[in-house]
Amino acid sequence: xxxxxxxxxxxxxxxxxxxxxxxxxxxxxxxxxxxxxxxxxxxxxxxxxxxxxxxxxxxxxxxxxxxxxxxxxxxxxxxxxxxxxxxxxxxxxxxxxxxxxxxxxxxxxxxxxxxxxxxxxxxxxxxxxxxxxxxxxxxxxxxxxxxxxxxxxxxxxxxxxxxxxxxxxxxxxxxxxxxxxxxxxxxxxxxxxxxxxxxxxxxxxxxxxxxxxxxxxxxxxxxxxxxxxx
Amino acid sequence: xxxxxxxxxxxxxxxxxxxxxxxxxxxxxxxxxxxxxxxxxxxxxxxxxxxxxxxxxxxxxxxxxxxxxxxxxxxxxxxxxxxxxxxxxxxxxxxxxxxxxxxxxxxxxxxxxxxxxxxxxxxxxxxxxxxxxxxxxxxxxxxxxxxxxxxxxxxxxxxxxxxxxxxxxxxxxxxxxxxxxxxx
Numbered sequence: 001x002x003x004x005x006x007x008x009x010x011x012x013x014x015x016x017x018x019x020x021x022x023x024x025x026x027x028x029x030x031x032x033x034x035x036x037x038x039x040x041x042x043x044x045x046x047x048x049x050x051x052x053x054x055x056x057x058x059x060x061x062x063x064x065x066x067x068x069x070x071x072x073x074x075x076x077x078x079x080x081x082x083x084x085x086x087x088x089x090x091x092x093x094x095x096x097x098x099x100x101x102x103x104x105x106x107x108x109x110x111x112x113x114x115x116x117x118x119x120x121x122x123x124x125x126x127x128x129x130x131x132x133x134x135x136x137x138x139x140x141x142x143x144x145x146x147x148x149x150x151x152x153x154x155x156x157x158x159x160x161x162x163x164x165x166x167x168x169x170x171x172x173x174x175x176x177x178x179x180x181x182x183x184x185x186x187x188x189x190x191x192x193x194x195x196x197x198x199x200x201x202x203x204x205x206x207x208x209x210x211x212x213x214x215x216x217x218x219x220x221x222x223x224x225x226x227x228x229x230x
Numbered sequence: 231x232x233x234x235x236x237x238x239x240x241x242x243x244x245x246x247x248x249x250x251x252x253x254x255x256x257x258x259x260x261x262x263x264x265x266x267x268x269x270x271x272x273x274x275x276x277x278x279x280x281x282x283x284x285x286x287x288x289x290x291x292x293x294x295x296x297x298x299x300x301x302x303x304x305x306x307x308x309x310x311x312x313x314x315x316x317x318x319x320x321x322x323x324x325x326x327x328x329x330x331x332x333x334x335x336x337x338x339x340x341x342x343x344x345x346x347x348x349x350x351x352x353x354x355x356x357x358x359x360x361x362x363x364x365x366x367x368x369x370x371x372x373x374x375x376x377x378x379x380x381x382x383x384x385x386x387x388x389x390x391x392x393x394x395x396x397x398x399x400x401x402x403x404x405x406x407x408x409x410x411x412x413x414x
Contacts, residue, residue, distance in 0.1 A: 091288070094295040094360075095326045096333045098285055099353040102394065136290035143288035168332055180293070180361065187333035203331065205354050 050214040051203040053188075058197035064161040066126065066153035069138025074124075074151035079196040083121035083219060086190040088167050090129035090183045091140045096204070098144070101125060103206045104189065105145040110212030119219050121191075126161055127152035128169045129183050165190045166198060191215070193222060276381050277302045277310070277343050282389035284360060285353075286369050294367070296321070296358035296375060296389055297351045302343040309340040309380040315389075317373040319362035326354055335359075340380065353394060367391050 066074040087104060089097035104123050111120050125141050125148060127133030133140075133152045141150035152158060162169050167186040174181040188201035199218070202211060282298035302308055313321040326335045341356055343349045351357050358375065372388040379385075 091291060092293055093333075093335075094285070094287065094291070094293040095324070095335065095357050096328075096354055098287065098295070099394075136288070139290055140288040170332075182335055184332050184334050186331055187328045188331055204328065 049207055049210050052191075052200055052214060053203075054191075054200035054218070055198065058193055058195070058199045059166075060195075060197050061192070062160065062164040064153075064164065065157045066151040066161060067134075069141070069150045074149065074153075076196050078149075079192050081194050083119060083194060084124055084190075084192040085121045085202075085215075086124045086126060086165060086192060088126050088128050088162060088165070088169065088185050088190075090127055090185065091133045091136050092129065092180075093183065096187065097125075100187070100189070100204045100206070101141070101144040101148070103204065103208055103211075105148065106208035107206060107211045107215070108145065108147070110208055111215060114212055114216035115219055119223070121215070121219075123148045125150050126158070126165075128158055128162060128167075128185050129171070130155055130158055162186075164198075166201070191218070276304045276383045277308050277377075277379055277385070279377055279385050279387045282375060282387040283394065284367075284373055284389045284391050286367060286391050286393050289366075292362050294318075294360040294363065295324075295353070296360050297353065297394075298358075298375075298377075298387060298389065299348060299350045300341070300343045300377075301348045302345055305345055306381075307342060307344045308383075309342045310377055311340045311380050312378040313358050313375055314378075315360060315373055315375045317364055318360040319364070320360075321375065322359045322361065323356075324359040325356050328354075369393070 061076055061079070063076045068074045085104065085107070087097075087100055089100070091097075108120075108123050123145065125137070127137045127140075127150065130152045137150040137152050141148040159169070161167075165186075167188075167190070168184075169186070170184045172182045172184060188203050189206070190201050191199045193199050199222070202214070277300050280299050280301070282296065284294055284296045287294045296313075300310060310323065313323065315321055323338050323341060324335055325338050326333065328334070337359075341349060341351070349356070360375075369391055371391050373391065374386050375389050376384055376386045
């Protein structure tokens with residue numbers, strides 16, 4: 001079982017990084033593009049500007065144990081029963097992370113107009129630099145929106161979360177500059193379905209309206225697929 | 231018939247009497263044009279900066295990002311080689327990039343602004359990294375940022391602390407020009 005999970009993990013790590021090599025992922029993108037192009041010119045045009053990679057089959061995630069700023073745990077359980085958009089970042093990131101969080105907050109606002117509250121994704125920021133993130137992650141995410149969840153934890157658990165989300169983190173210059181070291185991290189926003197499976201990822205820079213349209217379509221498509229199974 | 235030559239004579243006499251003044255006026259005008267020309271040339275030689283702003287960052291953060299637009303209307307290429315601000319311990323020039331899906335940020339030595347071109351420092355790309363603020367950030371306040379260029383000149387812009395995402399405003403532009411001064 002563990003071996004199977006590891007293989008699975010490797011598979012979707014590869015998919016996220018090199019999706020072009022995965023036929024299932026590629027065909028899913030094509031299907032989605034075809035499906036959306038039938039909806040009309042303006043939607044097609046809008047969605048064409050969204051850089052997303054959707055897996056052919058949603059990938060189950062492995063568990064991890066993080067903490068929210070409130071002290072409450074943040075585990076796989078928190079990803080069940082609702083859609084989630086997860087961003088990996090760090091609080092000492094002055095440019096890309098604030099820019100992406102600001103865009104995500106706008107995507108969230110736009111999604112309120114396009115999907116029902118039950119289907120609206122929760123926005124999660126995972127601080128991948130726990131040493132500097134744990135003290136300020138709460139006020140950091142609140143700055144961009146009251147509903148954004150900030151979570152971090154022990155490095156061993158953070159790295160589990162990063163791995164299972166198909167992400168990447170590397171610290172640079174940590175020995176030389178313990179305060180100002182840099183963190184290279186995956187820029188993509190992971191899309192998680194209500195069964196806590198990795199559906200795909202959206203790459204920044206994200207145009208908020210177009211990304212919201214794309215996600216609303218994706219959520220509706222999954223809901224239709226789930227209904228037809230029943 | 232006699233009146234016409236008289237008038238002509240008067241005119242000639244008038245002209246003769248004002249001739250030295252005219253020469254002086256012409257000289258002054260020429261000098262003025264020349265001075266204006268020199269001033270204009272010095273203002274246009276090199277780079278101007280506009281629409282400077284600093285992202286209103288979450289409380290507790292010690293690195294902030296600054297953005298602006300550089301326009302080089304001069305005849306030669308100029309580079310932004312450094313920046314400083316009384317509001318921060320240190321200012322560096324940085325470049326964010328997403329390479330193979332990984333967000334990276336590197337410190338760079340300079341930003342080249344070729345003659346006749348405009349370079350925008352904007353979110354997710356080129357930016358000023360403002361390190362260790364000397365005080366708490368306040369939305370709407372203006373922070374002086376001195377920009378140093380490869381031709382030895384420098385400009386001080388007033389960068390507004392704001393949430394970003396706003397389009398460039400014309401009054402912004404004017405404001406920054408008003409506060410701008412060249413030296414060196």
